[in-house]
Amino acid sequence: MRAELEAHGHEVVSISHRADGSADLAVDLCDREAVRSALSNIRVDAVIHLAAIAxxxxGDVEQMYRVNIVGTRNLLEALSSGSQPPRVVLLASSANIYGNSDSEVIDESVQAKPANDYAVSKLAMEYMAKTWMDRLPIVIARPFNYTGVGQSKQFVIPKIVDHYVRRQPVVELGNIDVIRDFQDVRxxxxxxxxxIELAPVGATFNLCSGIGHSLGDVLQMLAERVGYRIKVDVNPQFVRSNEVVRLVGDSSKVNALIGSASRRTLSETLGWMVKQAAPSGVASE
Structure with missing residues (x-):
């Protein structure tokens, strides 16, 4: 995110909960006073709030609710208490709030049906944020699944890519027939x-490609790119009883605002991930 903003002329101050040098400031969002103190010394034009348990x-459901809802509220309270509020505050929610929708392709008008605690925490965050819209210029984004270089291997696509790059014979997965709208993080x-540049205050936008792929598709793309096929063992512990079967979005609303620029395909994203992770001698094309 920082590289994208700086490449377009923005000065960036980053905040993280880790004091490891990866951000300009280390602040625990769940510490109300620490958040207020940190932001009191910064004059900001725009805020992009990505911090969450995603x-x-x-495993810690209580922490998930605390970070995703209370942490966000602490941020909004601190921003609203400053002498000059920001021009725009972008909050990252999640397309997971839609759950198992009856709609093949989901636009922003589709009723939310959260099917897990993460989705409930994000929908609750949205409702909480609406109570601040008379004091702050808030925009809500609902990104569908995205991936790319740097994503943790606890997420399924980096996990699969890692197994292919290391030429592992077997990978343990859950339901490989679920369909997701995967985007490139870039x-x-x-x-x-x-x-944040256009600042459509008060609006909510889906961020998506409009194209659905199963994990079976991902496995096939990687097999063709790397040159061998991995065996899949279905681990029952990875199969969720409340699994969202299909999650594919309609990007018409955001495209009408920012334009429908060409986007990277999932195959291109997987190629980027393989190339960055692969030792010499492993094919990436």
Whole structure:
């Protein structure tokens, strides 16, 4: 995100909960006073709030709700208490809020049917944020699944790519027939940047490609690219009883605002990930 913003002339101050040098400031969003103190010394034009527990199967449900809802509220409270509020505050929600929808392709008008605690926490965050819209210029983004270089291997596509690059014979997965709208992270951060520049305050946008792929498709693309086929063992522990079967979005609304620029295909994204992860001698084309 930082590289995208700086490449377009923005000065960036990054905040993380880790004091490891990866960000300009280390602040725990769940510490209300620490958040207020940190932001009191910064005059910001725009805020992109990406901090959250984003792994659906995260083991500490209480922490997930605390970070995703209370942490966001602490941020909004601190921003609203400053002498000059920002021009725009972009909050990253999630397409997971839609759950198992009856719609083949989901636009922003589709009723939310959250099917897991992560989705509930994100929908609750949205409702909480609406109570601040009279005090802050908020925009809500609902990204569908995205991936790319740097994503943790606890997520399914980096996990599969890692197994292929290391030429592992077997990978343990859950249901490989679920269908997701996978985007390239580089396209997602580009859209975030355009949203803060245009600042469509009060609006909510799906961020998606409109194309669905199963994990079976991902396995096939990687097999063709790397040159061998991995065996899949279905681990029952990875199969969720409340699994969202299909999650594919309609990007018409955001495209009408920012334009429908060409986006990277999933195959291109997988090629990028393989190339960056592969030792010499492993094919990536």
């Amino acid at each position: 792994f659906v199967a995260h 396209d997602v951060v580009s859209t975030y940047r355009k949203l």
